Amino acid sequence: MNRRLVLVLVAMGLAMVAGPALAADPPEVALLIENGKFQPDEVKVKANAPFILVITNKGDKAAEFESKDLRTEKVVPAGKTVKVRIRALKAGTYPFFDDFNKQTSGRILAE
Numbered sequence: 001m002n003r004r005l006v007l008v009l010v011a012m013g014l015a016m017v018a019g020p021a022l023a024a025d026p027p028e029v030a031l032l033i034e035n036g037k038f039q040p041d042e043v044k045v046k047a048n049a050p051f052i053l054v055i056t057n058k059g060d061k062a063a064e065f066e067s068k069d070l071r072t073e074k075v076v077p078a079g080k081t082v083k084v085r086i087r088a089l090k091a092g093t094y095p096f097f098d099d100f101n102k103q104t105s106g107r108i109l110a111e
């Protein structure tokens with residue numbers, strides 16, 4: 001076999017191994033807490049598909065990501081990043097807020 005064919009076969013083999021694992025991993029969606037605000041304050045995601053919110057707190061105080069509609073709350077210490085798995089959502093708007101600083105709020109828009 002020539003070298004090029006070997007590389008193609010190796011790539012196909014890797015794709016077969018990595019493919020299902022990648023398909024099973026929900027996409028990650030970044031959310032920042034900075035200067036007392038969520039950035040962005042509207043997080044757009046696909047409806048009917050789970051995802052992982054990757055929340056980074058750039059502030060110097062702990063925050064608590066909380067959403068009644070999502071039945072989720074998670075402390076995000078100052079300067080840290082946490083991951084929160086969110087179930088597949090029907091199309092709609094899902095408000096969230098920082099339970100330690102309630103005027104800091106945002107929403108997830110699933111569409």
Ligand SMILES: [Cu+2]
Nearest residue numbers: 064066073099
């Ligand atoms: Cu709370």
